[in-house]
Amino acid sequence: MVQPLKVGVAGLGTVGAALVAQIARQQEALVARCGRAIEVVAVTARVRGKERGIDLKKMKWFADPLALARAPEIDVFVELIGGAGDPAKAAVEAALASGKSVVTANKALLAKHGVALAALAEKQHVALNFEAAVGGAIPIVKTLREGLAGNSFQRIYGILNGTCNYILTRMEQEGLPFAECLKQAQQLGYAEADPSFDIEGHDTAQKLAILASLAFGTKVDQNAIYVEGISSIQPADLAAADELGYRVKLLGVAVKTDKGIEQRVHPTMVRKDSAIAQVMGVTNAVTVDVEGINPLTLIGPGAGGAATASAVLSDIGDIARGVRTAPFGRPSGRLTSVRKAPMQRHEGGYYIRLLARDKPGTAATIAKRLAQQDISLESIVQRHQAHADTDTKPGSVPVILITYATTEDAVRKALAAVGRDRVISGTPQVIRIEKN
Numbered sequence: 001m002v003q004p005l006k007v008g009v010a011g012l013g014t015v016g017a018a019l020v021a022q023i024a025r026q027q028e029a030l031v032a033r034c035g036r037a038i039e040v041v042a043v044t045a046r047v048r049g050k051e052r053g054i055d056l057k058k059m060k061w062f063a064d065p066l067a068l069a070r071a072p073e074i075d076v077f078v079e080l081i082g083g084a085g086d087p088a089k090a091a092v093e094a095a096l097a098s099g100k101s102v103v104t105a106n107k108a109l110l111a112k113h114g115v116a117l118a119a120l121a122e123k124q125h126v127a128l129n130f131e132a133a134v135g136g137a138i139p140i141v142k143t144l145r146e147g148l149a150g151n152s153f154q155r156i157y158g159i160l161n162g163t164c165n166y167i168l169t170r171m172e173q174e175g176l177p178f179a180e181c182l183k184q185a186q187q188l189g190y191a192e193a194d195p196s197f198d199i200e201g202h203d204t205a206q207k208l209a210i211l212a213s214l215a216f217g218t219k220v221d222q223n224a225i226y227v228e229g230i231s232s233i234q235p236a237d238l239a240a241a242d243e244l245g246y247r248v249k250l251l252g253v254a255v256k257t258d259k260g261i262e263q264r265v266h267p268t269m270v271r272k273d274s275a276i277a278q279v280m281g282v283t284n285a286v287t288v289d290v291e292g293i294n295p296l297t298l299i300g301p302g303a304g305g306a307a308t309a310s311a312v313l314s315d316i317g318d319i320a321r322g323v324r325t326a327p328f329g330r331p332s333g334r335l336t337s338v339r340k341a342p343m344q345r346h347e348g349g350y351y352i353r354l355l356a357r358d359k360p361g362t363a364a365t366i367a368k369r370l371a372q373q374d375i376s377l378e379s380i381v382q383r384h385q386a387h388a389d390t391d392t393k394p395g396s397v398p399v400i401l402i403t404y405a406t407t408e409d410a411v412r413k414a415l416a417a418v419g420r421d422r423v424i425s426g427t428p429q430v431i432r433i434e435k436n
């Protein structure tokens with residue numbers, strides 16, 4: 001008779017409580033699939049008496065996550081406290097150091113200390129699993145680490161933050177300004193009281209750092225990512241994108257270039273007929289380009305207790321089966337350092353929306369400045385009526401340009417020259433276009 005796998009759960013909030021409930025519900029299926037039972041034998045959280053809607057009677061309560069991490073009665077330590085610092089970090093380290101496998105959903109911890117923790121797990125010959133840290137229920141970590149282990153990755157990009165996708169979807173569908181959609185997201189519980197971490201792109205960057213490491217063998221390094229959020233996007237951009245056959249999404253992109261691995265997070269125009277453009281609301285999606293086969297897109301719920309617990313439990317199931325892989329798909333000593341991509345050298349198409357002064361010679365001046373930087377235009381649309389939200393100025397008309405592939409440096413130089421020529425009002429809006 002194989003012994004049950006004994007699990008200690010640290011953190012009984014949204015994810016932890018859903019996990020305890022799911023393990024109880026799925027007992028029989030887990031025995032059948034993993035060959036042994038999975039039992040939560042011990043738990044910890046901040047407040048012991050809190051009503052959590054789960055039955056904790058048979059579980060030992062620990063007041064201190066570190067004590068639980070070192071407890072001899074558990075085989076696996078599940079960290080669902082969150083945050084890059086202690087007690088989550090100290091507890092994960094303590095569990096690994098005492099020879100226990102760890103499962104975590106903590107992207108912040110992995111983005112900051114992932115390589116060191118992976119090295120510790122490898123040294124101790126235990127697992128460090130984190131399927132839930134990226135994309136909620138979407139099995140993207142396993143897909144990259146195992147499902148596509150024999151492929152050569154070209155690019156990986158995704159909608160990794162449901163809050164931002166919800167806001168952009170509302171802006172597009174209702175024509176509402178950013179601030180109003182953010183307020184709605186907060187009322188619905190999709191956005192935090194301080195939403196800056198999500199809307200400025202940092203949450204997406206933490207997840208992208210993990211995906212890039214799995215795909216390209218780079219050291220997880222959030223600081224190597226260029227990050228730009230969605231707060232400058234206006235309904236006029238979404239309306240123009242729609243007319244031109246695009247949608248705007250906040251994407252995390254990691255791509256192999258001849259200068260190295262470029263990692264970036266920014267609002268991005270994607271073709272409306274691409275798989276990623278279909279993803280609306282809080283849903284997440286990741287597209288993977290590997291050599292020789294068509295792109296593969298995984299779409300699903302990126303957050304929420306049940307969705308995240310499902311990924312955590314799949315990781316626990318692997319440990320129950322005795323499956324262990326290097327956390328980032330190869331030994332941590334073989335992960336390579338990556339430098340922050342200089343965005344000036346980024347190559348691609350661009351969407352530019354500017355307010356052109358309505359006077360003779362304006363169009364010729366703009367065309368001249370673009371030509372001086374070797375920028376060719378795929379399309380140019382002059383609107384006679386401004387979109388309600390654009391900062392219209394009397395005597396100016398909105399002009400939308402779509403460029404063929406060029407460099408960021410060329411676009412910035414051309415727009416700076418146009419600004420000096422005094423043929424536009426305000427600051428032009430620039431959105432990168434991702435080929436897909």
Ligand SMILES: NC(=O)c1ccc[n+]([C@@H]2O[C@H](COP(=O)([O-])OP(=O)(O)OC[C@H]3O[C@@H](n4cnc5c(N)ncnc54)[C@H](OP(=O)(O)O)[C@@H]3O)[C@@H](O)[C@H]2O)c1
Nearest residue numbers: 011012013014015045046047080081082105106303304308
């Ligand atoms: N929620 C999601 O949709 C989601 C999705 C993907 C990944 N994640 C990740 O999953 C992890 C957990 O998220 P969550 O949403 O479940 O968080 P949460 O609802 O805030 O729960 C956090 C839990 O940790 C406990 N805790 C906090 N500080 C503690 C301490 N010093 N000692 C012991 N316990 C402590 C809390 O105890 P009390 O309950 O007693 O206060 C609570 O039970 C995070 O890393 C998060 O990034 C969450």
